[in-house]
Amino acid sequence: xxxxxxxxxxxxxxxxxxxxxxxxxxxxxxxxxxxxxxxxxxxxxxxxxxxxxxxxxxxxxxxxxxxxxxxxxxxxxxxxxxxxxxxxxxxxxxxxxxxxxxxxxxxxxxxxxxxxxxxxxxxxxxxxxxxxxxxxxxxxxxxxxxxxxxxxxxxxxx
Numbered sequence: 001x002x003x004x005x006x007x008x009x010x011x012x013x014x015x016x017x018x019x020x021x022x023x024x025x026x027x028x029x030x031x032x033x034x035x036x037x038x039x040x041x042x043x044x045x046x047x048x049x050x051x052x053x054x055x056x057x058x059x060x061x062x063x064x065x066x067x068x069x070x071x072x073x074x075x076x077x078x079x080x081x082x083x084x085x086x087x088x089x090x091x092x093x094x095x096x097x098x099x100x101x102x103x104x105x106x107x108x109x110x111x112x113x114x115x116x117x118x119x120x121x122x123x124x125x126x127x128x129x130x131x132x133x134x135x136x137x138x139x140x141x142x143x144x145x146x147x148x149x150x151x152x153x154x155x156x157x158x
Contacts, residue, residue: 011066012077018061019081020089022054026082027090031097035105 029050038046058078062068 007066008071008073011071012073014061014065015058015074015077016081018058019078019083020085021057021081022078023082023085023090024093025050025053025057026086027094027097030094031101034098035101 029046033043033046036042059068062070062074066074
């Protein structure tokens with residue numbers, strides 16, 4: 001690998017941008033937690049998914065930028081990117097993420113209400129048919145019981 005200062009600066013800024021991306025993903029994660037308000041087990045699973053995603057992003061950036069070589073300036077760049085994102089950009093982007101997630105929640109809520117309405121309409125339309133089928137099944141069950149009863153009576157009369 002080329003160890004020139006130019007290459008090291010390229011790797012540093014690439015990892016710095018990776019830190020900004022990880023910070024953005026953290027803000028999205030915070031937004032989901034704000035609206036979902038999960039329990040302990042779900043929180044554990046969400047935390048695990050976040051850290052796995054952050055790890056994959058970091059390793060992908062490391063592999064693409066410098067073939068996975070670890071140097072001190074890489075950690076500094078990554079943590080500096082995360083820190084600066086959380087201190088500067090998060091204040092601007094997090095409210096936007098919350099508004100987008102609120103809009104998505106409203107859209108999903110409307111879609112669910114439409115689906116429930118359609119299912120209720122289908123149920124209302126098909127319920128008379130199901131009631132007739134149930135009555136027919138009940139009548140046929142009574143006929144079978146009566147037939148079995150008369151067969152027993154006739155078989156005993158021998």
